[in-house]
Amino acid sequence: MPQQYTQHGSQARQQHEDTQADLQQAQTETHVDALDAVLDDIAGTLETNAQDYVNSFVQQGGE
Amino acid sequence: MPQLRDSATRAGSHGADTVHSPQFGTGARIFGIETEYGVAITGVDRHVDARQVAAMMFQPVVTQTRSTNTYLRNGARLYLDVGSHPEYATAETRDPLDTLTQDLAGEWAIRQLANQAQQRIRERVGRDATVHVFKNNVDSAGHAFGCHENYLVRRYVPLTVIERELLPFLITRQLFTGAGRATGHGFELSQRADYLDEAVSSATTRARPMVNTRDEPHADPEEFRRLHVIIGDSNRSQFATFMKLATTHLVLGVIEASVRAGRPSGFGSCTLADPNAANRAISRDITGAFTVRLAADRDETDAAWHRHGVASALDIQQRYLDIVKQKVRADRDTIARSLPRTDIDQVLADWQDLLDLVAAQDVDALADRLDWAAKYRLFEAMRRHDPHVDTWRIQQVDMDYHDIVNGNVYPSLIRRGMMRTLVGERDVNGAVDNPPRDTRAALRGRFVQTALRYGLQFSCDWTRLTLTEPVHGEVVLLDPFDACPTPRFEALIARMKQADTVSESLA
Numbered sequence: 001m002p003q004q005y006t007q008h009g010s011q012a013r014q015q016h017e018d019t020q021a022d023l024q025q026a027q028t029e030t031h032v033d034a035l036d037a038v039l040d041d042i043a044g045t046l047e048t049n050a051q052d053y054v055n056s057f058v059q060q061g062g063e
Numbered sequence: 064m065p066q067l068r069d070s071a072t073r074a075g076s077h078g079a080d081t082v083h084s085p086q087f088g089t090g091a092r093i094f095g096i097e098t099e100y101g102v103a104i105t106g107v108d109r110h111v112d113a114r115q116v117a118a119m120m121f122q123p124v125v126t127q128t129r130s131t132n133t134y135l136r137n138g139a140r141l142y143l144d145v146g147s148h149p150e151y152a153t154a155e156t157r158d159p160l161d162t163l164t165q166d167l168a169g170e171w172a173i174r175q176l177a178n179q180a181q182q183r184i185r186e187r188v189g190r191d192a193t194v195h196v197f198k199n200n201v202d203s204a205g206h207a208f209g210c211h212e213n214y215l216v217r218r219y220v221p222l223t224v225i226e227r228e229l230l231p232f233l234i235t236r237q238l239f240t241g242a243g244r245a246t247g248h249g250f251e252l253s254q255r256a257d258y259l260d261e262a263v264s265s266a267t268t269r270a271r272p273m274v275n276t277r278d279e280p281h282a283d284p285e286e287f288r289r290l291h292v293i294i295g296d297s298n299r300s301q302f303a304t305f306m307k308l309a310t311t312h313l314v315l316g317v318i319e320a321s322v323r324a325g326r327p328s329g330f331g332s333c334t335l336a337d338p339n340a341a342n343r344a345i346s347r348d349i350t351g352a353f354t355v356r357l358a359a360d361r362d363e364t365d366a367a368w369h370r371h372g373v374a375s376a377l378d379i380q381q382r383y384l385d386i387v388k389q390k391v392r393a394d395r396d397t398i399a400r401s402l403p404r405t406d407i408d409q410v411l412a413d414w415q416d417l418l419d420l421v422a423a424q425d426v427d428a429l430a431d432r433l434d435w436a437a438k439y440r441l442f443e444a445m446r447r448h449d450p451h452v453d454t455w456r457i458q459q460v461d462m463d464y465h466d467i468v469n470g471n472v473y474p475s476l477i478r479r480g481m482m483r484t485l486v487g488e489r490d491v492n493g494a495v496d497n498p499p500r501d502t503r504a505a506l507r508g509r510f511v512q513t514a515l516r517y518g519l520q521f522s523c524d525w526t527r528l529t530l531t532e533p534v535h536g537e538v539v540l541l542d543p544f545d546a547c548p549t550p551r552f553e554a555l556i557a558r559m560k561q562a563d564t565v566s567e568s569l570a
Contacts, residue, residue, distance in 0.1 A: 031427060031481075032444075034479045034480065034481050035440070035441065035444045035481070036444075037475075037479050038441065038444075038472070038475045038476055038479055038481065039441075039444060039445065039448060041471060041475035041478075041479075042460065042463065042471045042472055042475060044471065045459070045460070045463050045471050045472070046456065046459075046460075048105070048459075050453070050455035050456045050458070050459040051455040052105070053105060053459045053462070054203045054455055054458045054459055054462060055203050056103045056104065056105050056195075056203075057101060057103035057113075057195065057197065057202045057203050057462060058103075058113075058202050058203055058204045058206070059101060059102065059103075059113050059114075059146055059147055059148070059202055059206060
């Protein structure tokens with residue numbers, strides 16, 4: 001369930017500054033790791049011919 | 064193209080027999096999203112093209128309903144649009160969280176059809192055949208297609224006011240609603256900004272291509288109009304879809320309240336000198352700082368917020384947010400009650416947060432909730448890994464992000480916890496088979512479910528349920544807020560169940 005929007009709450013916004021700096025540093029590192037993992041996940045996609053793939057999608061507009 | 068029909072003169076001319084919606088006097092809203100999907104196929108020779116794939120996707124639909132245009136068990140509309148675009152229009156919802164959930168149910172339904180088609184194509188032409196269904200807004204040749212939002216708006220708001228006061232908001236909200244796009248001339252916030260201008264005749268009705276005003280309210284036309292917003296991108300980010308609807312609702316609520324009270328909303332001071340140029344320029348600036356000119360004839364209520372007639376996308380968004388915040392402080396109960404499930408304080412806090420993060424140019428912090436930022440961060444990572452990565456590769460990853468059938472990028476970001484979700488798989492699965500419970504979609508869903516269970520032929524539109532075979536029957540549902548079955552509706556359902564026993568006894 002979408003807890004974030006069905007609960008009132010902003011208590012998490014008040015972190016101590018040091019903790020927040022540490023957190024940010026840790027988050028940046030995890031982000032880089034996770035991004036690398038994403039790039040690994042999509043390596044299969046990246047093996048195909050990118051130009052052919054992009055050009056395969058042509059159709060008349062809708063709306 | 065339907066003409067603008069300003070029906071302001073209708074206000075106050077209610078006939079004596081008009082049945083008012085109980086929601087007319089409240090802040091409640093009906094929301095809907097119509098998403099057009101793009102189709103492609105790879106891994107095949109030229110035997111199969113996208114048009115055929117789309118036709119194959121709809122074969123099961125045609126078999127069941129004898130049409131490529133039908134309504135589903137959850138009250139949504141599914142059809143094959145011009146240009147072989149599968150299109151899914153959510154059932155009427157009262158809360159953006161429900162609209163989001165219904166839109167995701169549509170993704171699920173389209174994905175099912177695509178997987179079935181892919182299976183059959185593979186049997187015929189080989190196992191490498193891969194069907195791609197893109198929830199984006201432009202193909203490789205520059206054909207644009209849409210994701211349209213519908214908002215039911217009270218009729219006493221003149222069309223000119225909607226256009227004047229809403230358009231600057233719609234143009235600048237791409238800071239958080241833009242799906243992002245890698246283009247030949249760099250990264251853009253919006254998929255569509257480059258394509259909307261083609262249809263614009265700036266002299267007279269400049270807003271028309273961004274806000275389509277066809278007069279089909281699918282409700283009592285004396286009370287409501289249906290605002291059809293066509294400027295938006297298709298979002299994969301659940302957060303972006305949700306915020307797009309929630310913030311637009313709040314802005315519309317302020318406009319309605321100010322017209323009702325006969326006071327200016329304050330939004331009139333944001334009117335842009337050249338909406339199209341602003342739309343394109345803002346799309347090309349992820350910092351939100353690029354300034355655009357305000358219209359000379361704007362309604363100036365407070366000149367302190369802008370810089371002598373020019374303002375950035377961030378300035379304009381902040382102006383809208385500040386006015387909404389003021390309004391919430393003044394009329395909290397009405398506004399809080401207008402959305403049955405959503406906490407408006409959280410929406411306001413997140414809206415402010417988004418603007419602050421854009422101002423701080425903190426793309427990493429935005430990347431877990433906004434499509435454009437997620438893609439931008441990924442493209443930057445690709446360039447770090449390979450400084451010579453070519454544009455085709457970037458564009459391929461861009462497109463893969465929007466492929467709801469065989470795409471790897473978005474599912475990977477979700478799996479790795481890199482993007483937020485607001486609704487879980489169980490909610491989405493539930494929404495595939497069940498309509499929203501608090502709108503007339505509940506009745507349409509029950510009608511369709513009954514027809515399918517008993518093998519009866521039917522047709523629908525948004526206000527009408529028609530049983531065509533083996534017996535004829537029809538019910539009109541004019542109030543989109545009304546989920547209560549009328550005696551006439553119950554009688555129709557009863558006849559449908561009876562029709563089954565009649566045909567069984569004849570068999």
